[in-house]
Amino acid sequence: MSPAVAPARQDGMREHNLSLALSAVLESAEPVSRAQVAARTGLSRAAVTNLVDRLVEFGLVRELAPVALPRGRPAVPLVPAARTLAALGLEVNVDYLGVRALDLTGEVVAEQMVRGDLRGSEPSEVAGRLRRVADEVRASVVAQGMRVAGATLALPGLLDANSVLRTAPNLGWRDLDTLSLLPAGTVAGAAGFAVANEADLAARAEIRVRVTDPAGGTEPSFFYVSGEIGIGGARVLDGELIAGRHGWAGEIGHVVVGSGGSAGSGLVRLEDVAGQHALLRAAGLPAGAPPTALLEAVTNRNPAALNAVRDAGRALGIALAAVAHISDIDEVVLGGTFAALFDAVAPTVAAVLGELVVFSDWAPMSVTRARAGDYAALSGAAYTVIDRLVSQPSLWGPLRSVNG
Numbered sequence: 001m002s003p004a005v006a007p008a009r010q011d012g013m014r015e016h017n018l019s020l021a022l023s024a025v026l027e028s029a030e031p032v033s034r035a036q037v038a039a040r041t042g043l044s045r046a047a048v049t050n051l052v053d054r055l056v057e058f059g060l061v062r063e064l065a066p067v068a069l070p071r072g073r074p075a076v077p078l079v080p081a082a083r084t085l086a087a088l089g090l091e092v093n094v095d096y097l098g099v100r101a102l103d104l105t106g107e108v109v110a111e112q113m114v115r116g117d118l119r120g121s122e123p124s125e126v127a128g129r130l131r132r133v134a135d136e137v138r139a140s141v142v143a144q145g146m147r148v149a150g151a152t153l154a155l156p157g158l159l160d161a162n163s164v165l166r167t168a169p170n171l172g173w174r175d176l177d178t179l180s181l182l183p184a185g186t187v188a189g190a191a192g193f194a195v196a197n198e199a200d201l202a203a204r205a206e207i208r209v210r211v212t213d214p215a216g217g218t219e220p221s222f223f224y225v226s227g228e229i230g231i232g233g234a235r236v237l238d239g240e241l242i243a244g245r246h247g248w249a250g251e252i253g254h255v256v257v258g259s260g261g262s263a264g265s266g267l268v269r270l271e272d273v274a275g276q277h278a279l280l281r282a283a284g285l286p287a288g289a290p291p292t293a294l295l296e297a298v299t300n301r302n303p304a305a306l307n308a309v310r311d312a313g314r315a316l317g318i319a320l321a322a323v324a325h326i327s328d329i330d331e332v333v334l335g336g337t338f339a340a341l342f343d344a345v346a347p348t349v350a351a352v353l354g355e356l357v358v359f360s361d362w363a364p365m366s367v368t369r370a371r372a373g374d375y376a377a378l379s380g381a382a383y384t385v386i387d388r389l390v391s392q393p394s395l396w397g398p399l400r401s402v403n404g
Helices: 010-026 034-041 045-058 123-143 198-211 270-274 276-282 291-299 303-327 342-356 376-391
Strands: 061-063 078-080 085-092 096-102 108-115 147-155 164-168 173-177 192-197 222-227 231-237 240-242 256-259 267-269 331-336 366-369
Touching: 010 034, 010 045, 010 078, 010 376, 034 045, 045 061, 085 123, 085 376, 096 123, 096 376, 108 123, 123 147, 147 198, 147 376, 192 198, 192 376, 198 222, 198 231, 198 240, 198 331, 198 376, 222 303, 231 270, 231 303, 256 270, 256 303, 267 270, 270 276, 270 303, 276 291, 276 303, 291 303, 303 342, 331 342, 342 366
Parallel strands: 085 147, 147 192, 222 331, 331 366
Antiparallel strands: 061 078, 085 096, 096 108, 164 173, 222 231, 231 240, 256 267
């Protein structure tokens, strides 16, 4: 017997329609009118007028100066409201932790980054450091007169549906209840607190940049590669992240690309050749050197650095060819370290893909540089907070206080 389906209540329908209207404004590459919102959502003009009035009242949408039209009344363009609220993106990675606050326009309104070697660290100690940074960013946001919506934490590892970090090999963390890391008061906000994989969140930031690009066209499809000390990945199909049954799809750094390694198995994984520390080691640079040191060595035509990047590009191409054959993708987006080294590494990756991918004669593989900028996972984490807000806009009614 099928489970009973709850009937739609009037307040539920209103919330759904508010969400539709807000999405139409936030996801548009350019200002939109009420008539355009009605056309995109299928709602009536009268309904959209009432909904937009509420969104303006809530401080989520702003009206620009009216624009004269050839016929009828002037149109009032609508845009996301700037600096009315902030979504926090938090990240713990192997060599840094950070917090970034974005407003509804996607502008960074506050940010702090702290570098340091976190391999083998104690989770509770790292959580304490992250709390202090988050508190400072939150205080900056509130001092600017904004409300805090909530936060999402990015971690470089496998997270299950219950937000348990099953493993983060490069941190040395395992079976960790991530929701216990940060007290709710640290990131208070109606949109709450969540945790997600770093590469998935970076891919979400890339989706957002492409969708809101006026020249973007259709919903994007690509495989995103997050190049850090570890290497993560995420598959995007028609603008949606495809995370797999357990949410663990895309772990490309663990794909075997050769044999003869020093590990017990004798197999060489992609991270063993193309991870940030592996690249620095092969280039003859200190393990703690910043990625800019590697880029400088490549720019100066240092032979060891050039060989390291070439070998990394070939290993990356081999791993991505396997991804292409299994997932039927024809665009690869290089982020993180690979975005910084794009001009040096992309030609090798593209050549290997052209050589190995069986369908490349009919659907040529393209290799592109990520557009989401530095620390994309921080932005992607903040965007997921905005997505949660969009699903329930009435949480942001003008009488609701979320900071006190």
